[in-house]
Amino acid sequence: MYFNILGKSLVVLSSQEAASDLLEKRSAIYSSRPPSTIHEMIGWADMLGFLSYGEQFHQQRKFFQQGFTRQGCFVFRPSQLSQTHVLLKKILQDPKHFYDHVRQFSAAVIMEITYGHKVTSDDDPYINIAEGMARILTEAGHTLSIIDFFPWLRYLPSWFPGNWFGPLAENAAPFIKHMRNMPFEQVRQQMAAGNAAPSFMSMQIEELEQSGGASLEDLHTLKVASSQMYAAGADTTWSAIMNAIAVLYLYPKAQRKAQNELDKVLGGKRLPDFEDRESLPELEAILQETARWRPTTAFGLPHSSIADDVYRGMFIPKGTTVLANGTAMSMDDKVYDNPAEFRPERFLPPQSEPLPVNISFGWGRRMCPGRHLANASVWIVIASLLAAFEIVPAKDDKGQDVIHEIKWLPGITSHPAPFPCMIRPRSSNAAQLIARL
Ligand code: HEM
Numbered sequence: 445m446y447f448n449i450l451g452k453s454l455v456v457l458s459s460q461e462a463a464s465d466l467l468e469k470r471s472a473i474y475s476s477r478p479p480s481t482i483h484e485m486i487g488w489a490d491m492l493g494f495l496s497y498g499e500q501f502h503q504q505r506k507f508f509q510q511g512f513t514r515q516g517c518f519v520f521r522p523s524q525l526s527q528t529h530v531l532l533k534k535i536l537q538d539p540k541h542f543y544d545h546v547r548q549f550s551a552a553v554i555m556e557i558t559y560g561h562k563v564t565s566d567d568d569p570y571i572n573i574a575e576g577m578a579r580i581l582t583e584a585g586h587t588l589s590i591i592d593f594f595p596w597l598r599y600l601p602s603w604f605p606g607n608w609f610g611p612l613a614e615n616a617a618p619f620i621k622h623m624r625n626m627p628f629e630q631v632r633q634q635m636a637a638g639n640a641a642p643s644f645m646s647m648q649i650e651e652l653e654q655s656g657g658a659s660l661e662d663l664h665t666l667k668v669a670s671s672q673m674y675a676a677g678a679d680t681t682w683s684a685i686m687n688a689i690a691v692l693y694l695y696p697k698a699q700r701k702a703q704n705e706l707d708k709v710l711g712g713k714r715l716p717d718f719e720d721r722e723s724l725p726e727l728e729a730i731l732q733e734t735a736r737w738r739p740t741t742a743f744g745l746p747h748s749s750i751a752d753d754v755y756r757g758m759f760i761p762k763g764t765t766v767l768a769n770g771t772a773m774s775m776d777d778k779v780y781d782n783p784a785e786f787r788p789e790r791f792l793p794p795q796s797e798p799l800p801v802n803i804s805f806g807w808g809r810r811m812c813p814g815r816h817l818a819n820a821s822v823w824i825v826i827a828s829l830l831a832a833f834e835i836v837p838a839k840d841d842k843g844q845d846v847i848h849e850i851k852w853l854p855g856i857t858s859h860p861a862p863f864p865c866m867i868r869p870r871s872s873n874a875a876q877l878i879a880r881l
Pocket of ligand 1: 492493494495505508512672673676677678680681684740741743744745746747804805806807808809810811812813814815817818819822
């Protein structure tokens, strides 16, 4: 679909074929980002996710690609596993607040991986940074807003009715400086004292130093790249985990199947570890189907074209904003048989419907560089939860199941609104396994 909104071109791609044709096969044209006035005002338009195609983009992207290859992510597994165990204990003690516990898990993992900082309490300064960023990101949004069409609006005084962007930018600016500098300085001090835990930041600094020394410019680029890890990685991972929990609540048969499979592999004697993944195809299919049925990022991030182009006889002018509509792609009946149905078997042999990888993680040169890390976090949390707990409907005063239709909330990431479920240990043995962690 093509829209012209007050002189700005917008194309929405609703099939995987069109997205692949343009965003992957012609990625030399379609890998920029549209400028965003609100992100400029806030002072973080220099972060990779918002950068247009160019030198800065290449430099930041290189840090991510070096740090988060499929194999490179193995070094972060101990952090993911230990934070998963913290999560299990919290859910055992206080199952009602599982929403918050999963949110803290996602923030803690990212902070430990990025800066080597181990979060030990819920009011940790790094968690406050993480939550502050999530708030700003949600308020700012990521596509076009009114100030992109009427840039002079940014000069309105803060008190002017309807001016949400001025106060947002004013409040955010000092916070952004703090959240970039504080963790960076701490890692530098720890490295100088020889007690820095391995992290994305310390490993990249070491790499720079080994390849001829880290210039001030390199360090600044690394500081900016690292500061975006939370913005890009925590809310998305949280949403993906919450989507899976909601799906397991809605589809108890799928839940039982995955639990039976886990029981066969683990024998009820231990909790899962990453090495078990290949032995758990049912669980894999459930996670694939969840990513298709409820894509975490329905529209990903906007791409922008840097040259005029013609596709299937249609002219697409330079500077067009291009959105990939993940929801339409995942419900495309030319690709998926009966797409509205939640059916993990579609990804198990002998069937072979196309895996929904790009729907969740984006396209071409802008494809999510944190996908291997995110995928591992979601997997270890869901595998561990299913091994130890069951997710069942909450009970009303008369002891009857409260059956609830789940509402999915719109936003940069899509996740379920709170729903009345109980997460309880599957057995006393399962509770003991967690208590012994
Ligand atoms: C389930 C969790 C995640 C999902 C669903 C997700 C999804 C996405 C999507 C759809 C994009 C835009 C791709 C495009 O423009 O075509 C993206 C970009 C990005 N993601 Fe993720 N992501 C997740 C986790 C992470 C994590 C853990 C990290 C950090 C390591 C991360 C870092 C980034 C960065 C830096 C970008 C910007 C890339 C660029 O503009 O070149 N993401 N992600």
